[in-house]
Amino acid sequence: MLDLKMIRQNPDRVREALAKTGEKAPLDQLLKWDEQRRALLVEVEELKAKRNEVSAQVAVLKREGQDAGSLIEEMRFVSQRIKDLDKKEREVQAKLEDALLRIPNLPHESVPLGESEEDNVEIRRWGEQTAFEFEPLPHWEIGVNLDIFDFERAGKVTGSRFLFLKREGARLERALINFMLDLHVEEHGYEEIFPPFIVNAGSATGTGQLPKFAVDMFKLENLDYYLIPTAEVPVTNLYRDEILNAEDLPIYHVAYSACFRSEAGSAGRDTRGLVRTHQFNKVELVKFVFPENSYQELEKLTNNAETVLQKLGLPYRVTQMCTADLGFTAAKKYDPEVWMPSYGRYVEISSCSNFEDFQARRANIRFRREKKSKPEFVHTLNGSGIAIGRCLAAIVENYQEADGSVLIPEALRPYMGGLERITKGK
């Protein structure tokens, strides 16, 4: 959420910045409501001041046993007027609030201008695109051949875009989760969190899923609860409506969670394999930092995600999102993309964003610099560190051998009981 006062004072600057994102927002309407609301406030508050004053007089008169009938009579009228104005103010306030919650974040000045994802900028590459001396197979074929993925039965048991992992596949998934958690905790200084996988509407609003993107989430029937699309939601909302101490900052959290996405609107895309599923696992990095450090923290966060890929020996590149591809909440975003042989291109496997105070304002997460200073909003960041499902797919594809077996990256072997290779079982 943007700062309403800031919008009020720099409407043109906001308009200009929003134009770069390609998003259109009803700024004029919003400013009109804002003005309306403030006019109502001035009027109603004056009346309330009057009421408070007279009520005090009534109290004095009654205490002294005198008659206050005429004052009470007069106030009866004023009170009704206050009630009407209050109601009107609440209505305008609600519209204002809703409009404000639907305006996207503004891009940071360092974000390249662009009109679509075509204009994203490659920042760096690591590793060589894997070369094969045989015809490589896509992961869904390798996995089915090895009997470590089962899509068909998942279709029966649940539906499309779900899968069973079996045997070494299941264990590899688990190994990846543990490997990543250990790495970020032990080497990157994150504190581990195991969050709820279901959140309420307040939390979903805090991180920006609601009100605009409700259809992307699974909602529990008859409840104001949602399956989380990412651990970002519960972990960021950990400190909702809190004022943190300066000495507690920066806070780094790492959390494993399952993620659930309706994938509304992506019918027909990535229908095979485990690139796009309704449920996947992810290890997520979340930071709460001083505003003045957030861009430096974003670089570190991105590097932390990249380290995972490096340790797994997976070729990747990092792209920076242009103004048109930042999404709703980010001010700046890098996407590490892994080399996926079956796609013949790099595929997004992480997404590292600085939200500045956009989420903090929604979720009301603040901090105090000094014991006596005014609370300020923290800056929040997060990034996948990294998506497990896509990572498993990338490993299977990049580490496949001519005989159909899959080599296990060395970093994972301790988590696989020393196993070096997945071969077809009995």
Place this chain on the structure above:
RNA sequence: GGAGAGGUGACAGAGCGGCCGAAUGUGGCGGUCUCGAAAACCGUUGGGCGUGUAAGCGCCCCGUGGGUUCAAAUCCCACCCUCUCCGCCA
């Protein structure tokens, strides 16, 4: 799911429908004392919104949302959450 108790400021804990944004204690901050510290003593100590160049002024906030009343932390209604007991249960 059934029965009961309760939600007040950083924490503990008072609070008759009017003088309560809220006693008191602890903690925090500032100071006196001290070579320094502790103790003691004195002072101070929430958030939001609006208005104003500013100092300031005003409004709102006692789980949340409504209602009654000239006036509500105090009365009424609904919801949420916590705790205890019973039942069920990984």
